[in-house]
């Protein structure tokens with residue numbers, strides 16, 4: 001009996017991928033970028049530990065598809081970050097991996113040329129170069145960790161990580177988070193379920209042993225310490241938002257019951273704005289009002305924002321792409337972003353009392 005036809009029946013090809021060490025040697029971490037990462041992580045941890053009373057805001061495009069426009073955005077954001085640094089820590093959303101409900105462009109790492117050619121080796125290196133550039137500008141970066149191998153390539157240049165609504169319940173993502181070097185925000189499920197995020201924080205806070213790769217790209221058993229900086233991201237879901245004060249109070253009690261710190265980030269987009277990008281300012285204003293009214297748990301916000309408003313589908317002819325406009329979820333434009341951040345900063349000045357975890 002032949003055993004030749006029992007495996008890889010649905011695999012067409014296995015291509016070599018440069019190891020994490022190889023990609024890092026092509027795009028090495030500079031001293032400036034390393035300092036930004038370290039300062040960003042420390043500031044985020046201090047906010048979560050309540051030794052820094054500021055609010056952190058993760059904002060930027062739904063996904064990066066054009067590094068030039070992405071860096072244009074980063075430079076603008078850096079100037080805005082300096083203006084409001086007394087009350088807010090701005091962290092740029094640098095999302096390269098998109099979880100899809102069914103199918104669609106899965107992001108710049110997976111398909112950097114946006115033509116279904118899937119040059120992952122090119123995408124990974126360019127993604128790393130982009131992250132380095134953002135950090136060299138002096139902005140810490142946030143990303144969604146979707147592929148469990150990617151952090152070996154990029155983990156040294158990320159300050160905050162999200163686990164998305166579609167993967168908070170996944171053991172693989174909880175294990176990975178237990179070893180990540182950044183604070184990790186776990187989103188509630190797409191159905192609105194908060195339990196998956198709370199269980200994820202608990203799971204990721206413990207040590208795990210699981211399969212992965214090492215810097216040389218070899219299979220490895222990864223043994224982790226556990227991540228003490230997991231927190232919830234409320235993104236709405238199941239047809240209703242969950243940023244309102246009642247939903248926030250429910251999340252606070254669930255965290256208390258699980259013996260977890262009362263640390264909540266509100267995502268102003270996704271289910272919280274019914275995916276209507278121009279509702280994000282309303283969500284943000286509501287959260288800022290809650291903080292002014294004495295809320296002790298909202299430590300961060302997320303905004304999907306780009307240079308131009310809305311979104312566009314990816315055209316066959318890429319020269320037709322509109323500059324600075326999202327190719328995934330719709331975003332608020334730069335002017336609106338500035339207004340949102342400046343208004344919120346003005347509201348927060350004088351109202352940021354040290355909050356209790």
Ligand SMILES: O=C[C@H](O)[C@H](O)COP(=O)(O)O
Pocket residue numbers: 062098099100101102103104270328329
């Ligand atoms: O934030 C991005 C999207 O909401 C997420 O990737 C799902 O997108 P999809 O439902 O269009 O696939």
Ligand SMILES: C=C(OP(=O)(O)O)C(=O)O
Pocket residue numbers: 062095099144163164165166187235270
């Ligand atoms: C996919 C995202 O969000 P969620 O997991 O909440 O759908 C995102 O923030 O890009």
